[in-house]
Amino acid sequence: MHLLIAAAGSGRRMGGEGNKLLLPLAGRAVLAWTLEAALACPSIRWIGVVGQPVDQDAVEALITAAAPDRPVRWIVGGASRQESVSRGLAALPPGASGVLVHDGARCLVTPELIGRCAEAVEQGEAVIAATPVSDTIKRVDGQAMVAATLERSELWAAQTPQGFPVEALRQAHGQAHQQGWSVTDDAALFERLGWPVRVIAAPASNIKITTPFDLTLAAAFLAERAARSLTCPDDPHHVSKGSPKSAQNPLKAMDLGETMGHEHA
Numbered sequence: 001m002h003l004l005i006a007a008a009g010s011g012r013r014m015g016g017e018g019n020k021l022l023l024p025l026a027g028r029a030v031l032a033w034t035l036e037a038a039l040a041c042p043s044i045r046w047i048g049v050v051g052q053p054v055d056q057d058a059v060e061a062l063i064t065a066a067a068p069d070r071p072v073r074w075i076v077g078g079a080s081r082q083e084s085v086s087r088g089l090a091a092l093p094p095g096a097s098g099v100l101v102h103d104g105a106r107c108l109v110t111p112e113l114i115g116r117c118a119e120a121v122e123q124g125e126a127v128i129a130a131t132p133v134s135d136t137i138k139r140v141d142g143q144a145m146v147a148a149t150l151e152r153s154e155l156w157a158a159q160t161p162q163g164f165p166v167e168a169l170r171q172a173h174g175q176a177h178q179q180g181w182s183v184t185d186d187a188a189l190f191e192r193l194g195w196p197v198r199v200i201a202a203p204a205s206n207i208k209i210t211t212p213f214d215l216t217l218a219a220a221f222l223a224e225r226a227a228r229s230l231t232c233p234d235d236p237h238h239v240s241k242g243s244p245k246s247a248q249n250p251l252k253a254m255d256l257g258e259t260m261g262h263e264h265a
């Protein structure tokens with residue numbers, strides 16, 4: 001399976017300049033955690049990191065530091081996420097049949113979730129990771145007045161990874177270019193074309209780093225997970241104190257399926 005990591009990472013909602021994926025999180029860049037999760041998934045054979053030229057040196061340094069055991073390539077992205085994914089598709093190696101697209105800002109993604117999405121795509125499906133909405137959702141008009149309450153049982157918050165057969169996704173992006181469609185995720189292109197997309201349930205920890213509060217949540221989560229991995233010898237994910245690499249990289253030490261409430265669109 002091939003994986004494209006969208007790594008443009010605007011920092012506007014972080015209240016600063018630069019790429020938020022290069023911000024520190026638990027002693028490492030946000031993107032470093034994302035790369036580690038991808039490299040820990042045996043289903044992933046090739047990774048393309050799609051970003052802006054200004055970040056190329058920093059991202060390539062992170063790739064080198066990750067010491068990947070499979071190809072990890074830098075790809076110059078476009079002016080929008082949609083254009084960046086299209087460029088990523090063009091850069092896939094010959095013969096690629098399935099692809100996952102993942103937001104680099106979802107740095108707590110688990111190798112297990114990546115693997116489940118990859119398995120579905122290998123069977124010819126189009127899928128998205130998502131979580132059921134827990135809040136009551138209101139439709140509001142232009143005057144900030146409530147217009148309707150939506151049926152919560154039918155609502156899921158779309159996340160990534162999102163996975164598709166390569167040729168179908170290329171066709172969808174081609175249609176979008178011809179028709180002038182602008183979407184915020186790739187599944188929306190399939191929806192417009194009437195093509196099926198299945199939801200794969202993601203753990204609540206699969207948050208997107210968008211605001212400073214998200215960084216605080218992610219740091220606390222990583223710290224708690226690292227502590228548990230070192231102090232719970234009966235835990236199936238326990239890591240010996242004599243294993244410094246695992247202690248420094250807690251992403252490999254524990255399953256991220258624990259519940260952590262957070263809402264993301």
